[in-house]
Amino acid sequence: MNKPDYAEDSPGKELILMGNEAIARGILEGGAIIAVGYPGTPSSEILATLATMQKFHSHLMLEWSINEKVAMEVAYGGALSNLRSVAVMKHVGLNVASDAFMTACYTGVRGGLVVISADDPNCYSSQNEQDNRYFGPHALIPVIEPSSPQEAKNMIKDAFTFSEKHKTIVLFRTTTRLNHGRANVILGDIQKTETKPDFDRNPSKYVCVPSNSRRMRKELLQRLEKISEESDSYPFTSLTLSEKRINGKKFGFISAGIPYAHLMDALEYFKIAENVSILKIGMIYPPPKKLIQKLLENCDEILIVEELEPVIENFVKQIAYDSKITTIIHGKDVFPIAGEFPVKLYLEKTAAFIGKEFATQELLESDIELPPRLPLLCPGCSHRSTYWALKQAEKKLKINAFKSGDIGCYTLGVYKPLESLNAQICMGSSIGVANALSKVQTDKEPVVAIIGDSTFFHSGVSGLINAVYNQNNFLVIILDNQSTSMTGMQPNPGTGVKITEESGTKVILRDLVKGCGIPEENIWIEDSNNIPKMVEKLEEALQAKGIRVFISRHVCSLLEIREWKEQKVVMPEVKVDPEKCIGCMTCIRKFGCPALVEIEYNGKKKSSIDPSICRRCQVCIDVCPYGAIYCEE
Amino acid sequence: MHNSHGYNILTVGVGGTGVISATQILAWAALEDNYQVRTAETHGMAQRGGSVVGYLRFGSNVKGPLIYKADVILSFELSEILRYSEYINEKTSLFVSKDILIPPSVYTYNIPYPSQDVILNHLRKITHHVHLIDAGKMAKNAGNPKTSNVVLIGTIYGAGKLPIQESSLKNAIIKFVPDRAKKINEIAFQIGIQYGRKIKEGFYE
Numbered sequence: 001m002n003k004p005d006y007a008e009d010s011p012g013k014e015l016i017l018m019g020n021e022a023i024a025r026g027i028l029e030g031g032a033i034i035a036v037g038y039p040g041t042p043s044s045e046i047l048a049t050l051a052t053m054q055k056f057h058s059h060l061m062l063e064w065s066i067n068e069k070v071a072m073e074v075a076y077g078g079a080l081s082n083l084r085s086v087a088v089m090k091h092v093g094l095n096v097a098s099d100a101f102m103t104a105c106y107t108g109v110r111g112g113l114v115v116i117s118a119d120d121p122n123c124y125s126s127q128n129e130q131d132n133r134y135f136g137p138h139a140l141i142p143v144i145e146p147s148s149p150q151e152a153k154n155m156i157k158d159a160f161t162f163s164e165k166h167k168t169i170v171l172f173r174t175t176t177r178l179n180h181g182r183a184n185v186i187l188g189d190i191q192k193t194e195t196k197p198d199f200d201r202n203p204s205k206y207v208c209v210p211s212n213s214r215r216m217r218k219e220l221l222q223r224l225e226k227i228s229e230e231s232d233s234y235p236f237t238s239l240t241l242s243e244k245r246i247n248g249k250k251f252g253f254i255s256a257g258i259p260y261a262h263l264m265d266a267l268e269y270f271k272i273a274e275n276v277s278i279l280k281i282g283m284i285y286p287p288p289k290k291l292i293q294k295l296l297e298n299c300d301e302i303l304i305v306e307e308l309e310p311v312i313e314n315f316v317k318q319i320a321y322d323s324k325i326t327t328i329i330h331g332k333d334v335f336p337i338a339g340e341f342p343v344k345l346y347l348e349k350t351a352a353f354i355g356k357e358f359a360t361q362e363l364l365e366s367d368i369e370l371p372p373r374l375p376l377l378c379p380g381c382s383h384r385s386t387y388w389a390l391k392q393a394e395k396k397l398k399i400n401a402f403k404s405g406d407i408g409c410y411t412l413g414v415y416k417p418l419e420s421l422n423a424q425i426c427m428g429s430s431i432g433v434a435n436a437l438s439k440v441q442t443d444k445e446p447v448v449a450i451i452g453d454s455t456f457f458h459s460g461v462s463g464l465i466n467a468v469y470n471q472n473n474f475l476v477i478i479l480d481n482q483s484t485s486m487t488g489m490q491p492n493p494g495t496g497v498k499i500t501e502e503s504g505t506k507v508i509l510r511d512l513v514k515g516c517g518i519p520e521e522n523i524w525i526e527d528s529n530n531i532p533k534m535v536e537k538l539e540e541a542l543q544a545k546g547i548r549v550f551i552s553r554h555v556c557s558l559l560e561i562r563e564w565k566e567q568k569v570v571m572p573e574v575k576v577d578p579e580k581c582i583g584c585m586t587c588i589r590k591f592g593c594p595a596l597v598e599i600e601y602n603g604k605k606k607s608s609i610d611p612s613i614c615r616r617c618q619v620c621i622d623v624c625p626y627g628a629i630y631c632e633e
Numbered sequence: 634m635h636n637s638h639g640y641n642i643l644t645v646g647v648g649g650t651g652v653i654s655a656t657q658i659l660a661w662a663a664l665e666d667n668y669q670v671r672t673a674e675t676h677g678m679a680q681r682g683g684s685v686v687g688y689l690r691f692g693s694n695v696k697g698p699l700i701y702k703a704d705v706i707l708s709f710e711l712s713e714i715l716r717y718s719e720y721i722n723e724k725t726s727l728f729v730s731k732d733i734l735i736p737p738s739v740y741t742y743n744i745p746y747p748s749q750d751v752i753l754n755h756l757r758k759i760t761h762h763v764h765l766i767d768a769g770k771m772a773k774n775a776g777n778p779k780t781s782n783v784v785l786i787g788t789i790y791g792a793g794k795l796p797i798q799e800s801s802l803k804n805a806i807i808k809f810v811p812d813r814a815k816k817i818n819e820i821a822f823q824i825g826i827q828y829g830r831k832i833k834e835g836f837y838e
């Protein structure tokens with residue numbers, strides 16, 4: 001592979017980088033050694049980018065962890081041994097990691113430790129919209145947030161030094177538009193840290209028993225106090241005061257992150273950037289008290305522009321109250337708490353705040369009903385096969401299973417036409433939740449937990465052990481497509497390939513399940529795409545007693561076609577015989593592979609396959625009740 | 634160019650059809666012309682056949698990645714542009730590919746795919762600058778149907794709607810395609826430019 005330009009040791013060079021690439025570059029420049037995480041949109045490209053740098057910067061020790069808690073612990077272990085370390089995750093990943101995170105903050109660190117939380121306003125790729133800035137006051141550690149890819153790179157580089165100086169964990173928070181947006185980035189120098197890794201054997205510092213923790217909590221608060229004093233002079237925070245008035249009033253703004261960038265555009269749009277005071281915050285927590293006071297004292301009215309929760313607003317109001325300042329403070333009375341802000345909203349709200357006319361153009365009413373374009377399982381996806389086979393087995397047994405779902409591509413089975421999920425909250429929950437559901441199930445409504453391979457390794461396995469131990473009996477289907485597909489085809493323990501593409505040790509799913517205590521006769525392993533066999537065996541598994549595990553195995557279609565291409569395998573084309581097709585549309589309206597389309601044939605509606613997107617998996621051949629789909633041998 | 638707001642291009646289409654790579658190419662070309670550049674792109678779940686969008690802004694002082702009103706919209710699929718009407722005003726130029734990708738919801742939700750005329754009539758009520766492009770066919774003529782994104786980039790350049798130098802665009806295109814596809818992409822770019830020029834000269838709509 002050619003050396004990617006973002007891996008070069010060429011300070012001063014200007015590139016276009018995605019936020020996540022810029023963050024990876026900042027991690028490299030900051031002299032980090034250990035970088036770990038669990039894939040999750042919008043954070044996944046950070047470690048993936050580091051992996052492409054690793055060949056040229058062999059000091060980087062990278063791992064995909066099996067979940068975020070382990071990632072947090074690995075990174076903490078690195079920092080404990082005096083290595084600069086970083087743990088990368090999406091916002092909900094920090095919930096998983098928080099057990100380790102909350103107490104690791106007590107001991108503090110030796111090598112710099114940065115935890116990256118990529119939040120997702122508008123839930124573009126997430127199950128919730130939580131605001132992880134709250135983890136700052138919760139864990140009593142600093143939270144920093146960049147407003148552009150360039151700043152992200154510089155800020156994370158600096159964060160390692162900051163972390164070491166204050167012996168604190170630093171939470172680096174971003175949002176989707178930062179992670180997945182490109183911008184000019186000027187590279188900096190790659191720092192080489194001289195510190196030697198070693199062990200610090202000091203139980204009173206690192207063993208969190210009550211007698212130590214009581215003391216540590218006080219130390220933690222002292223550390224926070226020191227950091228708080230520095231928040232005003234944090235290099236990524238800045239205050240510009242203006243003495244100008246608009247309509248007789250002095251206005252001020254406070255913002256951070258991506259909203260700051262859009263706010264500045266809005267102020268430029270109205271040509272008032274020079275006429276208002278602006279506090280741009282880089283360190284959200286602890287907040288820059290003195291700067292906030294100065295801004296408040298200077299202005300008659302201020303507006304706080306932040307997406308999601310009123311985190312900054314609450315600090316500002318607290319500071320205003322404590323220092324008896326009566327400046328009028330607006331925030332969530334103006335901007336919504338839920339969702340991402342479109343540019344139009346910034347313009348409207350800014351204009352209204354300063355009392356300027358701004359008429360947004362009325363949108364032209366349209367009576368065109370546009371068919372929705374929801375994300376779909378790929379053509380040839382083996383998950384569709386499993387859902388289909390499960391439906392057929394249920395039909396045969398005249399039962400209606402309650403399907404407890406999980407997180408991955410297969411969550412898309414909730415949409416039409418499969419509509420195969422009844423509940424889903426978080427990673428691994430399919431099995432955990434099924435533990436109780438199984439107490440309510442009946443013969444007609446048995447419980448089935450459906451989970452992917454990577455998610456099973458992540459946190460499904462603990463729910464399974466719980467079921468074995470407590471004798472909660474239900475069927476678990478593990479959709480083993482040997483990949484963490486939704487987030488970009490990352491390898492996992494079941495593939496035995498490491499993030500660096502070197503081989504690791506493969507964890508054998510069957511052995512793992514057996515080791516959890518599932519008896520041999522209650523384990524099935526079938527090829528997802530062999531529909532007749534799948535239906536037969538699923539019937540068996542649905543009727544069997546006890547806790548059961550059905551491993552439905554077929555490699556992710558995207559990987560399969562990649563393999564075929566590499567090995568020069570040409571699969572035969574799959575076609576619909578229009579003479580045999582009676583137009584029942586089972587394949588299109590019930591199975592729903594997107595490569596199947598309706599056509600007119602001799603004046604009748606028939607099904608047909610779009611060869612440009614068909615992946616030639618041949619599954620639809622078994623789906624057609626009239627044998628109209630065939631492949632050309 | 635809308636001075637205080639830079640130049641704003643929205644690229645829309647369906648996951649996996651080159652929307653994101655088009656945005657990336659344009660961003661690099663803008664860098665070569667010394668602009669400040671910002672993009673926001675759809676990655677992750679929606680890329681599985683969902684509706685995807687790339688926002689691109691460049692100018693001397695752009696900060697936020699999202700767009701208010703677009704100067705140009707490139708739609709890689711006929712109907713997708715309708716999802717983005719809020720970004721169109723009377724000054725926006727629309728370059729809409731004739732290519733159609735039927736979403737399965739047409740069958741599962743029984744909502745028919747709107748006809749080309751219905752779509753164009755609606756768009757023309759908002760702006761006069763609506764151009765329908767047979768990008769798929771031109772890409773095929775270039776030698777690979779996958780080059781339709783490069784054809785469209787060429788088209789907006791040829792039509793005078795892309796304030797970036799031709800050489801910068803060419804360099805950026807070449808940066809992102811594998812060696813064996815460079816020639817074909819250069820051809821696709823030229824085919825697009827020729828077509829765009831014809832639009833500018835009023836030969837085509």
Ligand code: SF4
Pocket residue numbers: 376377378380381382383409410481485486556557558681
């Ligand atoms: S990426 Fe793989 S697992 Fe995901 S929908 Fe496509 S084929 Fe299925």
Ligand code: SF4
Pocket residue numbers: 379380574593594595596609613614615616617618619620621
């Ligand atoms: S063979 Fe059938 S099921 Fe498989 S991708 Fe093609 S149309 Fe879809």
